[in-house]
Structures are given as C-alpha cells and as structure tokens.
Amino acid sequence: MKIASFNANGIRARMPVVLRWLEEQVPDVLCIQETKVQDSQFPVNAFEDAGYHSVFRGQKSYNGVAVLSRIPPVSACFGFNPDDDEQVRLARIDFDRFTVVNTYVPQGQSPDSEKFQYKLDWLSRLRRYFETGFGASDPLIWAGDFNIAPHPIDVYDPQALAGSVCYHPLEHRALDAIRELGFTDVYRKHKPDDPGFSFWDYRIPNALKRKLGWRIDHIWATASAAEKSRNAWIDAEPRTWEKPSDHTFIVAVFDL
Secondary structure: OEEEEEEOOOOOOOHHHHHHHHHHHOOOEEEEEOOOOOHHHOOHHHHHHOOOEEEEEOOOOOOOEEEEEOOOOOEEEEOOOOOOOOOOOEEEEEOOOOEEEEEEOOOOOOOOOHHHHHHHHHHHHHHHHHHHHOOOOOOEEEEEEOOOOOOHHHEOOHHHHOOEOOEOHHHHHHHHHHHOOOOEEHHHHHOOOOOOOOEOOOOOOOOOOOOOOEOOEEEEEOHHHHOOEEEEEEEOHHHHOOOOOOEOEEEEEEOO
C-alpha cells in the first residue's frame, strides 16, 4: 500500500502537477492539504477519470483537506468532532484494513502572535483526538503538513532557525506529546540520516538548488502500522516542474 501526502497550496493551480504525479507514481492513497477551494469547485471528475475516489472538505481561498484513493473508503469525517465548524484542517478516512488521518496543522505565523498560540492549542486538541479515538493496536496512519520540523536534521540551518515558527521548542514539545501516544515517524525509520526536505520557501531565491529546505510534511504511524512499513522517501522532482507548490510529495509503503 503506497500512501503519500502533498500540500498543494491551491489544488486548482496544482492540478497538472498532481495529475502527472498520480500517473507516474500511482499511489493507493494521496492526502492533500491546502486545497483552497470550496466543495462545489473541487475537481472530482478529473480525479475520477484518473482512477481515484475523492473525499474532501474545503473553504474559499485557504485551508482545506482531501484524500484521494484507488480503493473505496468505508467512511469519512472531518474536524475534531461532528460539531467542529472551525478551519478545515483535519480529515479521517476509514478503509477496510486501516485508517488515515490527514491534517493541515496551523502554520503559526510567528512565536509572538495569537496564531502561534492557536497552533499550540490545536496540537493539544489533536493529541486528545488521537488519545480518545484510537488505541495503540489500531492500524492508523497520520499524514500531512505538520508545519513542524522535529529535529536539527530537518532544517537547513538549525542554529539560525532555532526558535522560529515551525522550529520552536514549544512546537517540539507539543509534537513529542503526540509522539508519546505511540507514533513512529515513518520517514525517519527508513531514512535516519537523510534530511529529506519537503518544503522550500518561495521567498528564498533558488532555495531548492541551494538545499535551503525544511522537512515539515510527514507520514507517521501507530506501532501496528509502522511495523508493516517497508520504505519511505520524499520525491523532490515535482518541485522542479512548471508552477509547482512550495512543498513536494512524501511517500511511504506499507504491507497493509
């Protein structure tokens, strides 16, 4: 089972990239974040023609999550609870043998902003969501744009970036609290020494060529799923294609 994640930074603008990548890589499941489109405008037909079921929830101009799959989903829900009417950032999709949770964690803007506190509060809610909704033996795969680089190897200059948003001790503490529920960082399991950046800031000239990246896109798994993971990698090539996102695709393969 090939499971992937991608922050599209606007699904309509990124359709050529996504469709090309689906054709070349044929993932079984693709989690997409930042679709930035209302549900009535989501390109269901194009993905259906490519052989994928689509489950999605969006907002105008920002946020939004979607899960594409070659296998039919059993059920889907969005948000932390049925009454959650906040920003669209979380989707849970149940398949026959496993569950995928796709998240677009708030970016946080800057450590001294209200948006940063919102990010920390959102991560605390996510921890409770996992803790109350799943058990360690459940085959759960958590994928998405976490907007956190967990370790020094995950940023291009850990000393200069220390304390900045997406690489801040309070974010690391919040993420570690979720990890302690029993999650494994699947990419790091298979690539312990490879920085594997997944995001290069548009505002930095030639960031990709200069290797000035971050690993903020992730695929994590509970123990029962992680032990069945066989490989993981980040495909940087789509970042060189025409009109790319500032992120690229992360992929993990499981025997599920």
